[in-house]
Amino acid sequence: QTAWLNGEWQPLEAARVSPLDRGFLFGDGVYEVIPVYERRVFAFKPHLQRLKHSLEATGIPNPHTDEEWEALCNSLVERHPWTDQYLYIQVTRGVQPKRDHLPQNCLVPTVFAYTSELKPMDEAVLQRGVRCITTQDIRWQRCDIKAITLLANVMMKLEAQRAGADDAILIRNGMVSEGTASNVMIVEGQSLVTPPLDHHLLGGITRQILLNCAPAIGLLPVEEPISIQRLYQADEIWLTSSTKEALPVVELDERSVGDGTPGPVWQAMRSHYQQEKQ
Numbered sequence: 001q002t003a004w005l006n007g008e009w010q011p012l013e014a015a016r017v018s019p020l021d022r023g024f025l026f027g028d029g030v031y032e033v034i035p036v037y038e039r040r041v042f043a044f045k046p047h048l049q050r051l052k053h054s055l056e057a058t059g060i061p062n063p064h065t066d067e068e069w070e071a072l073c074n075s076l077v078e079r080h081p082w083t084d085q086y087l088y089i090q091v092t093r094g095v096q097p098k099r100d101h102l103p104q105n106c107l108v109p110t111v112f113a114y115t116s117e118l119k120p121m122d123e124a125v126l127q128r129g130v131r132c133i134t135t136q137d138i139r140w141q142r143c144d145i146k147a148i149t150l151l152a153n154v155m156m157k158l159e160a161q162r163a164g165a166d167d168a169i170l171i172r173n174g175m176v177s178e179g180t181a182s183n184v185m186i187v188e189g190q191s192l193v194t195p196p197l198d199h200h201l202l203g204g205i206t207r208q209i210l211l212n213c214a215p216a217i218g219l220l221p222v223e224e225p226i227s228i229q230r231l232y233q234a235d236e237i238w239l240t241s242s243t244k245e246a247l248p249v250v251e252l253d254e255r256s257v258g259d260g261t262p263g264p265v266w267q268a269m270r271s272h273y274q275q276e277k278q
């Protein structure tokens with residue numbers, strides 16, 4: 001695997017970043033994960049848009065033009081053999097000789113990018129679906145920023161594991177925000193419902209694509225707050241992300257979701273999404 005680090009290609013194992021990098025010391029950085037299908041970068045524009053949003057919101061200077069970002073993504077794909085991949089791009093505020101919460105304003109952002117093989121979701125998992133718990137969303141108030149600072153997400157994922165579940169659905173003030181690394185959607189009759197965008201959740205690219213696809217399979221896309229009670233009553237619950245696509249949740253807090261198997265609407269969306277990826 002070849003990685004891009006500060007303007008140079010090098011073997012991933014050989015890439016080195018200073019321990020004084022603010023990403024390492026403060027989690028002071030942002031990232032993107034972009035899927036590649038059939039060797040083509042998928043939904044590049046919205047991913048770039050979101051990266052620019054994260055950079056702007058954090059005041060980290062954007063080190064590249066749109067064209068440079070696109071060329072970087074394409075080179076990553078070209079340098080690796082896999083048909084389907086997921087690109088990881090990270091920009092931190094840079095290396096600062098003196099540790100200080102306040103960033104110096106002359107810093108040069110650290111840009112790191114590499115790619116991995118994107119394997120299809122395990123068929124057994126898709127047949128069975130996943131089990132989730134609900135938990136209090138212990139994160140900050142700017143979850144719209146795709147920050148590398150993921151400690152809370154890690155803790156909530158561990159909590160799910162301790163409870164014998166696969167993942168957690170996060171609840172803030174009685175309302176669903178998202179998953180630990182995904183957005184949450186529910187099926188209610190003929191509606192596909194997901195919480196509206198605000199500072200408590202990430203504007204998922206998969207979320208938007210699925211909302212756009214909804215009418216094609218006879219669903220009404222709805223962006224509405226979802227209370228925990230409404231979540232429990234949903235016909236289907238999905239977790240959505242660039243690496244998971246839509247993943248059916250069949251058990252929530254040890255209660256069955258619907259009949260406890262991946263639902264028919266999820267099946268229909270899954271088939272439709274395979275065309276969307278072309």
Ligand code: PDD
Nearest residue numbers: 033180181182183202204205206241242
């Ligand atoms: N995470 N919400 C959170 C907190 C996420 O971390 C992600 C994705 C999403 C879904 O966004 P998208 O559909 O654009 O992938 C929502 C990536 C995949 C990750 O951290 O690996």
